[in-house]
Amino acid sequence: MKQDGVQIRVRGQVQGVGFRPFVWRLAQARGLRGEVLNDPEGVLIRLCGAIGDLADALRAEAPPLARVDAVEVSRWVFDVVPEEFTIVASRGHGAETRVTPDAATCPDCLAEIRGQGRRRGYAFTNCTHCGPRFSILRGLPYDRAQTTMAPFDMCPACRAEYDNPADRRFHAQPIACPDCGPRLWLEVGGEERSPEDAGEILRAGGIVAVKGLGGFHLACDATDAGAVARLRARKRRPTKPFALMADLERIMLYSSATPAEEALLRDPSAPIVLLPRAGRALPEGVAPGQEMLGWMLPYTPLHHLLIDWAGGPLVMTSGNLSGEPQVIGNEEARVKLFAFADGFLMHDREIARRLDDSVMRADPPMVLRHARGRVPGTLALPDGFERAPQVLALGGQMKGAICLVKNGQALLSHHLGDLDDLLCLEEFHKAVADYRALFDHRAERIAVDAHPGYRATQAGQAMGGPVVEVFHHHAHLAACLAENGWPRAGGKVAGIVLDGTGLGPDGTVWGGELLLGGYVSAERVTHLRPVPLPGGDRASREPWRNLLAQLDVAGLSDLADLIMADKPRAVLRRAIAAGVNAPLSSSAGRLFDAFAAALGFDGAQSYEGEAGMWLESLAGRAGEAPAYPFAKTKEGLDPAPMWRAWAEDRGRGTPREVMARRFHAGLAQAFAAPARALVADGAAGAVALSGGCFQNALLHRMTVAALDGIPVLTHRAVPANDGGLALGQAVIAAAQRESD
Incomplete structure (x- = not known):
């Protein structure tokens, strides 16, 4: 005999988190009959009887690791009236739901390993509220047979916990104990x-x-x-x-x-x-x-x-x-x-x-490295992207990461390293294949950086199919817009994008830009005055090279000769004059390097951003100090006045901590002023801050303070550096497809 009922579809991060036993307990408490199961779209519930507040409870009382995106209620007709509420086996194949990231040991499991029970001192204790997830997953749906726990047959005691809906280890796929688990x-x-x-x-x-x-x-x-x-x-x-x-x-x-x-x-x-x-x-x-x-x-x-x-x-x-x-x-x-x-x-x-381990700050909130514990979480795309195609975006050369767009969600991968390293490049190719297979992704568009020399770009061009080339700093701006849910039709935003280097539409090296635009396009409003990079890539490793170029452009060559008497200045100056391996760049990152060298950072950087981090640490030891001046010229925001003011400070013996502070304040105010003007004139609805330089907490705070009173969009869950670049590429490719 058929009977009308209700079907509830729950979407989100709802598998591998104890969601089905949670539903079972809610149904038992309400005297409901029916079933709950996992399938490729999430969790599916079918019920007889009046469900009352069940749909609200699914959101409000969800397990700790669950993230509910949607609860959809519809009519269902039972062919056979169920006698009780049961948890049934997973059905279907494919990947339309979210995967739970690895989670730290919960208090209950920690108490067990320090208690007197059978898991005392056991290094692989876990339950549905904690433990490995993405790091052991081989395929979806998330069942033990699809994980690296498959070789470990459960002992009777673990099986009893696994099969008991009232136990916190019900269907905990990595369940184990000393008798049956990893050693x-x-x-x-x-x-x-x-x-x-x-x-x-x-x-x-x-x-x-x-x-x-x-x-x-x-x-x-x-x-x-x-x-x-x-x-x-x-x-x-x-x-x-x-x-x-x-x-x-x-x-x-x-x-x-x-x-x-x-x-x-x-x-x-x-x-x-x-x-x-x-x-x-x-x-x-x-x-x-x-x-x-x-x-x-x-x-x-x-x-x-x-x-x-x-x-x-x-x-x-x-x-x-x-x-x-x-x-x-x-x-x-x-x-x-x-x-x-x-x-x-x-x-x-x-x-x-x-x-790798994720790296974060709490004040201001930001993710410096997006990795274990945060992946493979997803980000809902803003309004206007409901019909976005499936996009695969491949990121940049440094801080490699990819992004998949599907079903109105963006999935940013874990940190894949710098693709200059051949082993990291090999891991990049593995990750592309892994994510595409795991999440059943069929790209309709492939988005890449516009720089033809980037290995990620070359990989995208070799895949076949429509390829969208995205300029580096536009991608940074779009990543910040997408993270903040800026609507596709939300109007233009002023984007302050400060980083190391990236190819600009004019063929030069950018890195200190004020842009105006949105997802489909962006134009350059102003920028740091371009200065040569003596030695090309060597300038990013040896900060003194940038200091020499900056002081020469600022008319302070005599001071450069005094400070860098032991450096091969004449050779570099001849190369700059001849335009040999000395490309012009507006890079804020290289300006940071130059100022660090001016304050005593000597030698080569042993890792990316070392000089900038040193300068930030130095500035953090000083109190408030007036900003160094920058000039607004037809060639851009000129740091020459800043260098002349610094030379005066140096001559009078100003502590270098104070000079470092003044530099940060000067750079923040130099970009905030024209960005504020764009908002005041109605050309922009907000200001977005992006690029790796904004992982500098002091610069971040100073820029936000200089923009007080107007809307400011910042990165919190997506890295401001190139680790977030693929998200921006993905939404630009999706938006441009819609506008074609």
């Missing part, structure tokens, strides 16, 4: 030892390679200056700051945290969070020249156990040679990390994909 061991000199001995190695100043969720880390005692120096020497990483891991109590011994920063540390994504140094001192080698330290809480049971065994804070840096992808396999670690590690803490659960 942990310590390997030293090719021989197995007790995992707890890893603590002994660390306390003795040794280095341990630790297999985590998305790859290996190299760990050492963060309080041991000798161990930190050995790790730097072995990894060939002279100055780039190391990430740190400790429990919150220990973190507060070495840093301070606001409530917002503490909340970010405790977030299920467990990112690295930048916190100011405070309290006890750590060795300078942990983060040379930096006032901020990158801390994360232990985010797996293994990490909690390791912190307990070591008894103090640990350096936890990626297990790789600097610039190469993170190691993920046991044999790969034995070969590649042999020269680095005194021991290997390993297990036999495979890692499906490499995931």
Whole structure:
């Protein structure tokens, strides 16, 4: 006998988070009959009886890791009237729903590993509220057989938990215990030892390679200056700051945290969070020249156990040679990390994909690296993109990342590294194939950077099909608009885009721009006055080259000769005069480099942005100071007056911290003034800030303050640097298709 009923479709991040048992409990409490299941579109519920407030409860009371995008209610007719409410097996294939990111160990599981039950001390304890997800996933729908847990057959005790809808481990696909799950061991000199001995190695100043969720880390005692120096020497990483891991109590011994920063540390994504140094001192080698330290809480049971065994804070840096992808396999670690590690803490659960740790700030809120714990989350496209085609955007050369647009959602990939490195390029190609297969993506358009020399661009051109070339800084602007939900028909926005380099429509190297436009197009309103880059790419590694060019253009060649008496100035000046390997550029990043060199940053940068970070740290030690002047000319925003004012400060012995502060304030105000004018004149509805320079917290704050009283759009969940470029490319390609 047929009976009318109700069907409820729940879309969003609703698989692998305990959503079906949550629905089962709601139905039981309301005396409803029917079924709930997973399918390629999310969760499907069919019910007999009056559902009352059930649809509202699905949103309001959802499990901790769930993200509900939509609850759609429609009529359903039952052929056979159900006698009870049941959870049924997944149906269908394909990928129309979201995948849950990996999540940090929940309090209940942490209590178990420190309790007296059967999971005491077990390094792979998890439940539906925590544990590995994306890092073990091989296919959708998210079932154990489609993960790297497939080889581990559940024991009767785990099976009973898995099958019980009232248990928090109901259908927890990575469920395991010491009797049936992955095994942990310590390997030293090719021989197995007790995992707890890893603590002994660390306390003795040794280095341990630790297999985590998305790859290996190299760990050492963060309080041991000798161990930190050995790790730097072995990894060939002279100055780039190391990430740190400790429990919150220990973190507060070495840093301070606001409530917002503490909340970010405790977030299920467990990112690295930048916190100011405070309290006890750590060795300078942990983060040379930096006032901020990158801390994360232990985010797996293994990490909690390791912190307990070591008894103090640990350096936890990626297990790789600097610039190469993170190691993920046991044999790969034995070969590649042999020269680095005194021991290997390993297990036999495979890692499906490499995931670096995410890096974030809480004030101002921003994502510096989009990776583990945040991917593969999606972003709803703004109004006007409802009919957007499926787009694959391939990003830039630095901070590689791709973006997929499908069903009104944008999915930005994890950080893929710098594609100058051949191994990172190989990982990029793997990621493109992986994401397209996993999310059943069929690109109707491929979006790439307009620079023909970028490897991501070359990869897109080789794929066939319609390719949309997007200029670098337009993509930065569009990424900020899309993240902030700016409607497609929302009108023009003034975009301050400050970064290192990117090809402009005029064929020159841009990097310090004020744009006016939207998704379909953007025009350049003003920019930093172009200055030669002596030596081309070498100028991005050796800041003194930029200082020489800037001072010469500003009419301060005599001062340049005095400051850089030991540098090959004549050779570079001849090259600039002849136009040999000295392209003009409006780059704000290179202006930062030049000013850092002016204040004493010497030598070559060992990592991208080192000089700028050093300058920001220096400026953070000064109080308020007046801004250096920039001139508005037909050639752009000219820093020559700033250099002349700096020369006067230098002559009178002004502290370099104050000069660094004045530089930041001058750059912020130089761009804020014309952007504000565009809004005041009605040409723009808001100002957007994008580009890697806006990951500088001081510049970010100063620019926002200079724009007080007008709408300002900033990046919070998408990186302002090239890690967010693919999102901008994707929405531009989608918008241009609609306007064709």
